[in-house]
Amino acid sequence: MFEDLFKKYHELNPNVTIELIPTPIGGAQIQKFQSLLASGNPATIANLDAGTILQYKDKFLDLEPEKAKYEELTKEGAVEGALLEGKFLGIPWSAQGYGLLYNKRVVEEVIGGPFDPSTIQTRDALEDLFKKIEAAGKAPVMVHGADWSLGAHYLGLTYSLQSDSVDENRKFVDSLMDGSVTLADNPQFNGLIDTFDLLKKYNARKNDPLVADYNKDSADFAKGDAAFYFMGDWTWAVIGTLENRDEEFGLIPVPISNNPEDFGNTQVAYSQPKLFAIDDSGSSAEQQEAAKAFLEWLVTSQEGQEAIVSQMGLALPYKDVKVTSTNVISNAVEQYVDQGKVINIGVINYLPQDYWSMTGASMQKYLSDIIDRNALAGEVQAYWIDQARK
Known part of the structure; x- marks a missing residue:
């Protein structure tokens, strides 16, 4: 898709040639x-x-110099969420959200009518629904056992739920590293793990939780083998291409307590996972200016938006989006964004590059009942203390 865009841009601007350098995931x-x-x-x-x-x-x-322009073009908070230590070094172009996806057909068949996602704002409400789903002979939830899902997306919420301020959340991580905060005593951590225990109990994969076949988990959820799925809107890349799948899906936050007012119970995790940055170490001024012009065209033109939104199924955090997304999960995320009901997970931009794989391995052990909660908290805290020594 990008190569097609590059060709189109070259047709419009014959003096600019863009070559793709592909890399694996x-x-x-x-x-x-x-x-x-x-x-x-x-x-x-x-x-x-x-x-x-x-x-x-x-x-x-x-x-x-480009910041004011992109603040005008993007939705509120998009540029602020892209700032790195206060500097605008990367242009936002896609946004992702995650939480508990739900298969609307399965849930509504169980409850016997329309499902209002706003009715699930506490852990107890979620468990009550899980019980009904299980009683109907369906698996309540799919938990994907990969380290990136468990370490970055689930456990990683611990660092973002401390506050709605990225700076405050960075201070929390610093406190974990110097040992002035004990993770085992942290209410957000314990709330997340209480809910994780619930997900474990009702997990469609509980007999073999570490199989972690992403395509199969996504397909089984899309076809109704599980009512809920802890995952993000990016899974539409798998779901959207499937035959004989259900059509309607939605999203609810992961409740971490039984108090609907607690931060996180009515908000979904939201981030801009990738940014376009322009080289300043070996590129000429002419190349840099061409890069700026191309990136603006990419996110504002009909052709660019068609590729990103319609073909890639991603959400553009921009105000004037001319095309309609086919990604129904992404559209559900956008409803939370438009209401300001999001968890800014920007603290992850400041975390070590291996935080998710190292702590994700601990979460895998917990998912498999190899370690208990105290051991999980101890391993994660030990990781952060070790980081302080580096």
């Missing part, structure tokens, strides 16, 4: 970026995790 992307940087021939534009851009902040162009 995961660490290979960072390795390719690092190798190009080391060779003295960096890519002019890099599509990277915000944390990676922050790590190499001195290699990227400060986009402060």
